[in-house]
Amino acid sequence: MENLNTALGLLVVGMVTVFIILCLVVVIGNLVIRLTNRFIPVAGPAAGTSGNGDAAGKRTHSKKLAVIVAAVDVVTHGQGNVESIERK
């Protein structure tokens, strides 16, 4: 009987704890999303196109460069590096 009471108690405590933690997941998730939306500037395409065309081109180029470097890093397990990139 005592074991049964403990099991019942565990059912209540366990389910309440699980829901509290998952509520925290929801709250933390929402908080992080709101804070990042608010405090991190959006680097959208509009910003690039509205400004100097050459600067926008450089920005795009540096993004492509970062992607190529990352891809080489992953494929070569960090052993390879990019020395030059040529358009054919």
Added chain:
Amino acid sequence: MSEIFASLTEMMGFSMIGWETVLMWVIAFVLLYLGIFKEYEPLLLVPIGFGVLLANLPGAGLGIVDNSLVQHADGSYKSLLDIANEHGIMNFLYYALIKTGILPPIIFMGVGALTDFGPMLRNLKLALFGGAAQIGIFSVLLAAVIMGFTLPEAASLGIIGGADGPTAIYTTIKLAPHLLGPIAIAAYSYMALVPVIIPAVAKLLMKEKEFKIHMKKMDKQYPPKHDIKHLKTVKIIFPIVLGVIVAVFVPSSAPLLGMLLFGNLVKEIGPNTGRLAEAASGPIMNTATIFLGLTVGATMTSEVFLSGQTLGIIVGGFLAFAVSVAGGIFFVKLYNLFAKKKINPLVGATGLSAVPMASRVANDLALKYDKSNHILQYCMASNVSGVIGSAVAAGVLISFLG
């Protein structure tokens, strides 16, 4: 000459083969057959099945021995070298890697590196449905106590309902290590049967119009309040903050959740830690899986496995699974009574941890009723939160009963 033949007969294991041994071989062959030919969780069932076979080879000494044989009179454990010398390699691996509880968190790190929190972050409210599906754990705990299991044994049995192999093994190691073999087998077998269990329970409890609840149409009708403008940044910050907060609330879940969130973090950072994520989800997890499977299988010697408790575990495990699926479905139904934005109850059914199989099965089921109703990303939200939920449930059980 006759002495040599007598020694030869003793050296061979024929004299030690009894019906129990043969029965355990049959069980091992069935597990191997299911893993190899039926492709039911082959990564686990093949090593477990082979471990069962090794443990029951007569005279090989590969079965896991009882705790009392590796302890000194004062209750302290012998050194690993002594264990290896006296009881062989399998016991060395078991007492070094399983008994210490090292392997399940390591596997969780790999799971984290393979998990994408994106669907859950896009549908945060659905994370709550991963909680309802944990009801199977606690209700079967209650039923198992009524059936005569002790509280720690009942908790280990109930955790099968979380549908999370490493969590089930970790909890059992901490609470009832003598039941490790049957519980691991039941957990992974039922996980392999997710494509059968979820549709069966869903068809029993859901109406046709509920299967047809179109999640994307609901999203268009009731769009989310805010978009995620910096998903990558959110995905990096989220596991760090969540890890700290969950560890403060339920410290005993930290070994599992901490490693899960660490694995996820190194994956989300990107190329700078890509090698760590690759190692965690590849070589490390694969190595851990091999040793986990073999040693768990090796715990299943005939003396341990052929008992009434095993049958109770197999029946109880199935109940835990089915009740968890039903709990998730009922919770969504209850929510739908009050909410304008309806949710497909299949999203609740995937609150089980079995990621991503449960989500795929639920998605296929929804598509059968409406070919445009793709609910995979919504199911993944509750599915991933189910992993967190079952780890928290395990933490609660270990805190109270460990």
